[in-house]
Amino acid sequence: MAVFDEVERDVTRIVLPRWGGVAWVDDPVPWLVVDDHGAPVEPVRWFFRHLMAQGKASSSLRSYGYDLLRWWRWLQVIEVEWNKVTTAEVRDFVLWLRQAKKPRRHPRTQSASTAGQVNPVTRKKNLGDGYEARTIRHSNAVLRSFYEYWITDQGQGPLVNPVALDRAGRRANAHHNPLGPIRPEGRIRYNPKLPKQQPRAIPDEHWKKLFAGLRSNRDRAVLELSVSNGARAAELLGMCPVDVDWGEQKIRVYRKGTRAAQWLPASPDAFIWLRLYLAELGTPLEPNDPLWWTLRRRDRGDGLRRQPMNYEALRAVLRRANVLLGTNYTMHDARHTSAIRMHRDDTLSLRDIQEILGHAHLSTTAETYLAEDTDAIIRRVAQHLAERERRAAQPPPSVAIGYDSADLNVLFGGTSR
Structure with missing residues (x-):
């Protein structure tokens, strides 16, 4: 023992x-x-x-x-x-x-x-x-x-x-190419397995309801920017007025992790909502001020002032809309939605989508965000089954003049009249 x-x-x-x-x-x-x-x-x-x-x-x-x-x-x-x-x-x-x-x-x-x-x-x-x-x-x-x-x-x-x-039981880098770098091998022993991640795109009809449930032009501007180029919530919240190019309709974000600056295109609707939000804000912003501010003023010891919008405030925006619609959408769902919309456009390559999303590896774009939508597969299979039912319900074709229908049934194993 x-x-x-x-x-x-x-x-x-x-x-x-x-x-x-x-x-x-x-x-x-x-x-x-x-x-x-x-x-x-x-x-x-x-x-x-x-x-x-x-x-x-x-x-x-x-x-x-x-x-x-x-x-x-x-x-x-x-x-x-x-x-x-x-x-x-x-x-x-x-x-x-x-x-x-x-x-x-x-x-x-x-x-x-x-x-x-x-x-x-x-x-x-x-x-x-x-x-x-x-x-x-x-x-x-x-x-x-x-x-x-x-x-x-x-x-x-x-x-x-x-x-x-x-x-x-394998020795690390047992078949290592001496011309290449040494890479760590093996998974952490007690890592649990991850379930296969499914794309979390918001359907167009749900997106319209979610957008209509927002309470302010600021919230609409943030979500429209996110869904138009897939920028992360933290990247959008870190923007300043100097990061908005009104003429070229681009915004500059600082990428997660690397903090590298990158200009991204945005939809015309996003700039319309952004313009409306800044007009309602009233106070002109300096070029390096935070772009997003709270709608309510709070007293932090120096009088009533607006505060820069943080991630918790943005989560509260989605939480209110979710309660209204009975959903559980997050800001990251807008990023998934943007990626899948770009993937469905034949004019954009996978490399284009990788660049816009800011992924270091093409495999991340292909495997994480562009996996086949299960709901889309189910819809296509349902259409296939409906088409089979439709064809089965149609009457058999008529036999041309000069042919015996009994002989054709024996020859082709079908039913004709």
């Missing part, structure tokens, strides 16, 4: 404490993971300095921070030092994530009955209370990168990376 040294944990009974947090600081490294006393967690702080020097975006550091904060809370519960963990701790952590519920500041109210359910109108699944497969995979990738930095670059931490790769 085998004897195991590792501790067997009942992950169903583990509850993570509300310890520490992710804090913004006015520093070249703008995000920190801090403990209950506000002191930075030093291993994470040095890791973030490494990432910022590599050119990572500030938003990426914030995302990494929440993954590492959750990991530090886990280490406190299981009472293991960060530099002494093994694959067993990572395995148990993934098992805990697969069955745990996400902490919420406030309990669900209106969305409690629809959490995790499929919306009958959009056929999209609402977010549930647990951790999705993509969240777990992202957490594993962050942890592997964190330990890779401390083991490889600093020579500290565990002897081996606890977030192991599963190479199925």
